[in-house]
Amino acid sequence: MSEYTRVEMAVGMFVLLGLCALGYLSVSIGGASLWPTDRYGISARFASVGDLSEGAVVKLAGVSVGEVDSIGIDRYAARVGMRIDRSLELPADTIASVKTEGLLGEAYVSLSPGASEDNLQDGGRITQTEPPLDLFELVEKYAFDRDDDLEGDEAAEGDGGKTSPFPDPLE
Numbered sequence: 001m002s003e004y005t006r007v008e009m010a011v012g013m014f015v016l017l018g019l020c021a022l023g024y025l026s027v028s029i030g031g032a033s034l035w036p037t038d039r040y041g042i043s044a045r046f047a048s049v050g051d052l053s054e055g056a057v058v059k060l061a062g063v064s065v066g067e068v069d070s071i072g073i074d075r076y077a078a079r080v081g082m083r084i085d086r087s088l089e090l091p092a093d094t095i096a097s098v099k100t101e102g103l104l105g106e107a108y109v110s111l112s113p114g115a116s117e118d119n120l121q122d123g124g125r126i127t128q129t130e131p132p133l134d135l136f137e138l139v140e141k142y143a144f145d146r147d148d149d150l151e152g153d154e155a156a157e158g159d160g161g162k163t164s165p166f167p168d169p170l171e
Contacts, residue, residue, distance in 0.1 A: 039066060039083040040122040044096040044109075049078040050132035052098050052107040058082050060111045068109060082109060090126075091116040097130040107132065 004012075049071060058066035065088050070081035084090065093114030100107050111126075120126070 038086040040086050041069070041081060041083055042090070042120050042122075042124050042126060043079055043081045044126035044129050045074055045077045045079050046096075046098060046129045046131050047077060048131040048134075049080060049098055050107055050134070051100070052080065052109070052132070056106065057108045058084065058111065059108055060088065060113070065111070080109065089119045092118040092120055092124070093128065094120065094126050095128045095130065096126045098132040100132065 052068065052071065054068055054071055056068040057064050058068060066082050066084035068080055069083050070079075072079050072081075080096075090111065091114045093116040095112040095114065097110045097112070098107055099110045114128075
């Protein structure tokens with residue numbers, strides 16, 4: 001066996017450090033954690049959760065403070081279980097909303113803290129919730145309302161195309 005030179009040892013250490021850094025980045029970008037985080041569980045009931053899925057982010061003021069760990073049905077409503085960082089104490093009157101990143105992005109839970117002096121405890125429940133905005137329902141309603149208005153214009157040709165339910169103040 002030959003003796004290793006300093007250059008060979010330095011290159012070996014550099015490659016080993018590079019592999020460790022690559023492994024850490026792969027795990028952290030994937031959303032996993034090498035060390036368990038100290039979190040407590042809370043839940044909320046929503047009329048609808050849209051495209052929300054387990055593992056989705058829970059945000060407060062745009063900052064990630066936890067994750068969704070379960071979604072199920074509870075008395076004909078969606079029950080969402082969340083794990084929140086223990087360092088964050090949420091007031092009992094916090095509001096939970098399901099939102100999306102951008103127009104067609106991933107769904108997440110947004111928390112808006114209230115002003116209560118009491119805090120949610122481990123296993124507590126958020127009572128005030130807002131379901132996600134259904135973009136397709138809004139587009140459909142707007143499109144069909146627009147078609148109804150156009151049909152009304154054609155039928156109201158005798159009155160000069162006026163379809164307003166309010167009387168004209170100049171008449």
